[in-house]
Amino acid sequence: MKAYRKITFFVIIFILIFSFAYADSYNLLDERYFLVRNSYEIINDGINDVHKLNIRVLAGSGGDSAYQKNYDFDIYPFPSSLFTDDWGNTYATINVETLKPGQKIKVVVEREILNGGISFDKSIYGLKADYSEFLRDPFNSKYVLHAEKIESNNPGIRAKALELASTGTVVEKAKKIYDFVNLHIKYDTDPRFANKGALSGFITGRGVCDEYATLFTALCRAAGIPSRVVEGYWLEDEVKENQWTDVSDKRHA
Structure with a gap:
């Protein structure tokens, strides 16, 4: 018996970082x-x-x-x-x-x-986020723990996270991690590298949107920044380029 899934949009992976940005720090x-x-x-x-x-x-x-x-x-x-x-x-x-x-x-x-x-307004870079209260809730602990394809407990990933996030505000640390992942991974759809998760992307430096997202999440969690991976839909005709984001199909993580 076969099961087929039909969707009209491209599936992307993106990151939702829990931040304590105030409502006036962004515009819709x-x-x-x-x-x-x-x-x-x-x-x-x-x-x-x-x-x-x-x-x-x-x-x-x-x-x-x-x-x-x-x-x-x-x-x-x-x-x-x-x-x-x-x-x-x-x-x-x-x-x-x-x-x-x-x-x-x-x-x-x-x-x-x-x-x-x-x-987002650039003022969010100066926010001093404190996650201690957030993490007191046992329900929220999963946002800093390792998981399938998010190997934040790997010694290599932990060491790199500490190196990247040694200084700065939470947003600045996340930006350093983002920059590292974006340069470290080369987009490669080869089945040997695609959809293998954070550790594979970290070791091989190759992968697809899955590796960009899971490695970013793993590094954030290893640095103590609560984060998770979210799947979404990309409407190809609706994507607009701007000076902040590279929206080519090889950078949709």
Whole structure:
């Protein structure tokens, strides 16, 4: 049995750093509503009936950010249950009693979001962020711990993080880490290097958006800066170049 996922946007990885920037330190640009549609097809390509099939799909994230707000979502067929994990990702389960050979079922998830650009004022570089209170909550400890493909406990990554983040404010430290990752990794879609995670990108200096994002996150966590990886969608025709960000398809991390 095969499962196909159809999406109309390019998938990118980007970073959300928990910072204590004040609301007046950034401006929102060109806010617009978008309808994001994910379509999945599950096909029984075997010779026997498949019974009691439980299909679980990602329904989206409930976490709003400064530049994006979630308004509504619909799922077809109607799910039997919804589950939200510790990261705020919501999954829907659709139960199928029987799927006969050659039969397929289509699952569609539609989400309405308000999204816009964000421009930070340079004053955020001087902010003195203190994460001690944030990290007292056991729920938040995961943002500084190692995880799959985010090997922040690796001795080499820890040493590099301490070297890069030895001085400066939190934002300045994060910028040093960002600059290092951007220069250290060469974009390479070779399967030997692509989508292998932080440690692979650190050792080989090669990879794709996954390596840019996970290595940046691993170094931030090793430096004590709470951070996480967020997956999103890139609308190719909507990306606009500016003097701050290189938005070529090889720098979308």
